[in-house]
Amino acid sequence: MHKKYGDVFEFYIFKKRIIMLNRADLAENNVLKQSIKSNYFVRALSRSQGWRELGLTERGIVLNAKFKTWSLNRRFLSHCLGATKYIREIFNVAHNRFLEAEQYLKKVDDNTPLEFSKWFHCLTVDTKIEITTGEKTYALAAYANSLLPPHLQKPVPESSIQSYSEFISSLLYRTSVGRYFTRTPAFLRHHVPGFKHIAERMKKKVAWLDEEVKKLVRKKKELIASMDDKEELKMDLLTLMLTTNTERDTNKVKAREFEEPLDESEIASILIEVFSGGVGTITTALCFTVYYICKHPAVKSRLVSEIDATLSADDNTLTYDSLTTLFPYTSAVMKEAARILTIVPLAVQIASEDDEVAGYKWRAGTTIGVNIGVIHKHEAHWKDPETFRPERFLDEGGDEIQPRTFLPFGGTVRVCPGRVVADKLMKTFLILLFSKFEVELCEPDKELEYAYTLANNCKELKVYLKARITEQNV
Numbered sequence: 001m002h003k004k005y006g007d008v009f010e011f012y013i014f015k016k017r018i019i020m021l022n023r024a025d026l027a028e029n030n031v032l033k034q035s036i037k038s039n040y041f042v043r044a045l046s047r048s049q050g051w052r053e054l055g056l057t058e059r060g061i062v063l064n065a066k067f068k069t070w071s072l073n074r075r076f077l078s079h080c081l082g083a084t085k086y087i088r089e090i091f092n093v094a095h096n097r098f099l100e101a102e103q104y105l106k107k108v109d110d111n112t113p114l115e116f117s118k119w120f121h122c123l124t125v126d127t128k129i130e131i132t133t134g135e136k137t138y139a140l141a142a143y144a145n146s147l148l149p150p151h152l153q154k155p156v157p158e159s160s161i162q163s164y165s166e167f168i169s170s171l172l173y174r175t176s177v178g179r180y181f182t183r184t185p186a187f188l189r190h191h192v193p194g195f196k197h198i199a200e201r202m203k204k205k206v207a208w209l210d211e212e213v214k215k216l217v218r219k220k221k222e223l224i225a226s227m228d229d230k231e232e233l234k235m236d237l238l239t240l241m242l243t244t245n246t247e248r249d250t251n252k253v254k255a256r257e258f259e260e261p262l263d264e265s266e267i268a269s270i271l272i273e274v275f276s277g278g279v280g281t282i283t284t285a286l287c288f289t290v291y292y293i294c295k296h297p298a299v300k301s302r303l304v305s306e307i308d309a310t311l312s313a314d315d316n317t318l319t320y321d322s323l324t325t326l327f328p329y330t331s332a333v334m335k336e337a338a339r340i341l342t343i344v345p346l347a348v349q350i351a352s353e354d355d356e357v358a359g360y361k362w363r364a365g366t367t368i369g370v371n372i373g374v375i376h377k378h379e380a381h382w383k384d385p386e387t388f389r390p391e392r393f394l395d396e397g398g399d400e401i402q403p404r405t406f407l408p409f410g411g412t413v414r415v416c417p418g419r420v421v422a423d424k425l426m427k428t429f430l431i432l433l434f435s436k437f438e439v440e441l442c443e444p445d446k447e448l449e450y451a452y453t454l455a456n457n458c459k460e461l462k463v464y465l466k467a468r469i470t471e472q473n474v
């Protein structure tokens with residue numbers, strides 16, 4: 001649309017006017033300011049009656065429109081996600097979960113097409129549940145068994161989260177609930193039998209999930225209380241959130257950063273958001289990255305050479321230190337994939353005060369959208385924007401990247417607090433994948449299949465995997 005209507009245009013959805021900004025410099029002084037004094041704190045989605053009715057706009061983080069609780073919850077979460085010990089633990093869990101997955105993958109016949117969006121989804125679910133709650137789930141093992149003949153299947157251990165598949169599907173179901181509540185008019189949801197029945201069933205499921213997560217929080221709280229003070233605590237997000245600002249705090253910050261521990265129901269809301277916000281995005285980002293790597297043989301070959309050379313110089317193992325300081329080309333490839341196909345292509349905020357944006361004066365209450373997907377490919381910001389060229393992101397010999405033009409994790413005051421977690425998880429998985437397997441697209445000429453619902457979601461990515469015979473894999 002911006003090609004036809006220019007870098008600033010307005011349009012209407014259900015009589016609601018939205019001003020769309022398609023160049024980073026038009027938004028950099030106001031909407032794209034990451035200050036808590038920003039006038040663009042409220043997400044447009046939080047104004048939807050549907051989300052309000054689900055009770056999600058006054059708690060947690062993602063849709064919370066109440067500055068005070070949002071700010072406290074967000075600082076708490078960022079504080080916990082930023083703990084060095086926690087980031088290291090994320091690496092350990094991701095590494096171990098991948099090695100487990102490798103055992104299953106090696107049993108699958110080289111000629112069996114693997115549905116990678118499903119595979120990465122299961123791997124991400126298992127890893128995220130473990131780093132978030134400390135519980136082990138076996139989504140990937142169950143999926144692998146479905147591909148194997150009976151004699152090669154491994155029994156799936158009983159999960160410590162009761163009926164975890166129901167738990168996981170309810171977590172992911174929240175997106176569909178949100179879609180229904182925002183798209184179906186309130187009159188239908190409240191008064192017309194078929195619609196009303198669906199809305200009530202969905203609300204019950206959301207309430208069930210809230211209760212299950214609160215139970216998990218209470219169980220962990222009791223476990224921590226029953227432990228000896230000297231016993232080392234598990235390094236998962238729930239433990240960190242429960243112990244921050246208590247006697248057992250292992251991640252102390254300066255005095256009085258937080259007045260008191262966070263309350264149980266806010267912790268439950270945040271856990272649900274961290275989970276449901278991170279799984280689909282990471283799965284899709286991994287699929288898109290693998291797709292672009294496989295579509296560009298020269299990129300694949302340089303990536304694999306970097307991985308092989310770096311691992312063999314480090315005893316053929318991937319360590320946390322090498323993950324964070326080496327692999328510049330792998331990082332550049334991940335960035336270029338995130339640029340060329342943006343996972344969350346829009347940030348839509350509401351102005352809390354009258355303002356001048358992009359040379360025009362707007363009233364408080366105006367809805368302003370930053371078109372990240374377009375900014376990522378704008379000729380004013382990028383050389384040959386349609387070309388997949390990771391080299392542009394290299395520190396040495398790369399292009400000069402203009403400020404605020406690369407926004408895969410958003411760029412407003414609500415910028416993603418999970419970006420380091422996402423980066424570490426994805427990089428670990430990609431390095432291990434390409435070091436251990438030859439990856440080929442089953443249908444190299446087929447277009448990537450994805451659909452947009454608040455974020456882009458990969459619908460299908462079929463690949464063949466063949467174990468590589470290299471020094472590090474013998």
Ligand code: HEM
Pocket residue numbers: 061062063074081273274275277278279281282285343344347408409410411412413414415416417418419421422
């Ligand atoms: C590739 C993976 C991910 C992508 C592409 C992504 C992208 C985004 C984007 C674009 C936003 C909105 C930013 C804005 O409005 O300016 C966001 C918000 C958020 N993300 Fe992520 N995210 C990812 C992974 C994660 C993970 C792993 C977590 C949790 C550990 C997470 C937690 C959140 C939360 C809580 C918010 C809401 C922040 C707020 O409203 O203050 N995300 N994410």
